[in-house]
Every structure is written in structure tokens, then in C-alpha cells.
Amino acid sequence: xxPRETEPAAEPEPAVAADLFGDRIDLARAFTADLIARGEPxxxxxxxxxxxxxTRHIVNSVLLAPLLVGTVGDVGTGAGLPGVVLAIxxxxxxxxxxxxxxxxxxxxxEQKALLALDNVEVVRARAEEAPxxxxxxxxxxRAVGALSKLIPLTAPLVRPGGELLLLKGAxxxxxxxxxxxxxxxxxxxxxxxxxxxxGMATEATRVFRATVS
Numbered sequence: 001x002x003p004r005e006t007e008p009a010a011e012p013e014p015a016v017a018a019d020l021f022g023d024r025i026d027l028a029r030a031f032t033a034d035l036i037a038r039g040e041p042x043x044x045x046x047x048x049x050x051x052x053x054x055t056r057h058i059v060n061s062v063l064l065a066p067l068l069v070g071t072v073g074d075v076g077t078g079a080g081l082p083g084v085v086l087a088i089x090x091x092x093x094x095x096x097x098x099x100x101x102x103x104x105x106x107x108x109x110e111q112k113a114l115l116a117l118d119n120v121e122v123v124r125a126r127a128e129e130a131p132x133x134x135x136x137x138x139x140x141x142r143a144v145g146a147l148s149k150l151i152p153l154t155a156p157l158v159r160p161g162g163e164l165l166l167l168k169g170a171x172x173x174x175x176x177x178x179x180x181x182x183x184x185x186x187x188x189x190x191x192x193x194x195x196x197x198x199g200m201a202t203e204a205t206r207v208f209r210a211t212v213s
Contacts, residue, residue, distance in 0.1 A: 031084060061081050080107070193206060
């Protein structure tokens, strides 16, 4: 008889999470528990993500929170990474979660209600169709695409003097080098890659950061 494969266990909450979320940690726990319970059946995350759900996704997202101001758009929010996580951590910041897929939009609206996130607006749209031309203070995105394609999708949403804060992987420097034409075309300045979370007991978060002229 072939033994039945078991589902991988979800990662326990790391100690650093409580430090990063502070008095909002219970909301982060509720969101993460729901994502663990229903994320795979709803097609929001894959089963291989459960053993690293906290460090790779929740903590990776919340490390961006101290950099945020004003009204922040999150393009391709998906399961709420980073948009919902950031909205939990920063109730003083307004978030516009931009997502084209209906089932993901339904999930985001449900989480907004369950977690009482009054600072969140969910918009069903593709980035290029979002009704926020040159209006947002900052725009972020995570796991959406290469910088050469992502910059033209996100920069048009940012007001002059606003910022792109794009969460990227280890190859971000190479991506930035290949995105030279997009960086020039959209007149991005103060372009740099920042690494967040260094010195903490977690994976670092790499952010492509630039000002939009």
C-alpha cells in the first residue's frame, strides 16, 4: 500500500513577528491563520508555501511598513501580500489594493471586513486601468514581474515626487540593470536597492526604491 502524502505543516510564528506588528499582532495572526486554512483551496498560495508562510510572506511584507506614508497603492495584491499585511501594520496609512482577478478581490474584501481594516480600498482592475493616474503617494508590488515590465505599470500611478517601493528577490540588481530604459523613460531618480530586516532573525527583504518625477 502506498503511504498517503501528508500536507506540509505551516511554519510557527517567529518571535520577530510580534516585534514588527506590535499591538496589531493579533490581526496579523488572524490573517495568517485564515491564509493557512483557506489559501491553497482558494488558489491564493501553493502548498509548498506553508512551511515558510511567516518568514517568506508575512514578515517579508511587513518589513516595508516603516517606509510608508500617505496613500499607498499595491499593484497585483493577490492574497494580500503585501497589501493586507501592510494595512494591518500601518492603520495610519491609506491603502488601495489593485487586483484584477474576481476571486482574489472577493478574498481581499472579506479580509477587509473580518479585520475591520477601515484604511483599505479594494479596486478590481489591471494596473494600467486603475483610476489613479499620478495620484498615489507611493506604489508597491510583490511577485508581479520583472522591473522592466513592472515600472511602466506602476510609475504612471504615482504623483510627481512620490515613490516606487517594489519588493524583489535576490536578482534585483540584475533586474535593475536590465530596466535601464524603463528607469530613464519614466524619469526615475534616487534609484537604489535597499535591504530591510538585516540583523533580524528572518530573511531580508529587498526593495527597489525610486522617486517618480
